[in-house]
Amino acid sequence: DEDLLEGCVESGSYVTLTLKGVSPEAYARLPGQALLCAVALLPHENKAGVMHMNICQTNKCEPGEIPVKSKDVFTFRCGWRTWQGRAIFSQNNLNCDKHKFERFLVPNSFMAASVFGPVTYAPCPVLVFREASADQPRRQLVATGSMIGADADRIVVKRAVLTGYPLRVNKRHATVRYMFFNPEDVKWFKPAGLTTKHGLQGNIEESVGVHGVMKCLFNKPIKQHDTVCLPLFKRVYPKFAPVNVTAGATDGTVAEGHDLLIL
16 A cells, blocks of 8 residues: 555645746747646546547537538547547437448537547547638637547448439339449349338349349339439548647748547
């Protein structure tokens, strides 16, 4: 027990902190009456990871007329930490292991935001800001919420639908075109199931010709004006945000750089 208490300070004591390695130029940029906060890091908080937040665009936020889009550059304030990232939004379903990607942040709805950033433990409040631009002269508070945690295995999928149109129809059989344009793609997606806008289920039987036309079989007779759909899902990831850095520039110029996060 004595080894654990070595170097610890009793609660309620006054201490003096001495900072080393601070250049005179950095110290001169501090205001005279500024307060400096000293914060200790928990284990693994000096590392980077894929952070997930539960956020909502409430009436107290001020997004303006510009929608909040996924993969835009936002400023995240998590506790005492502030950084910029390009987050992706997704549905936060508690009983699912795969979550649907959302292109925009829906107002008054709780959604999950995934972004590369420093590891932060929950509970922790989150503020999401959009920086000033040519269209918006000042910083905007676009969402508030709380931290979910760090999880690189959380799956966010994006849904895309390929459509084709029946060329010839014979009861449950149909020749479909304009979904693919070469036989190799037809063979590749042959195990996938097909659906139609009228609620039929089917599958690909074989390719016809060299232009991507295919023969399909459905569970019920298909009509000529129906549309054949092939839903596909693709996993999406957050993107790195470019950061303006001046390190190594002796003439004061701003060089473009990128955050290097090692997971």
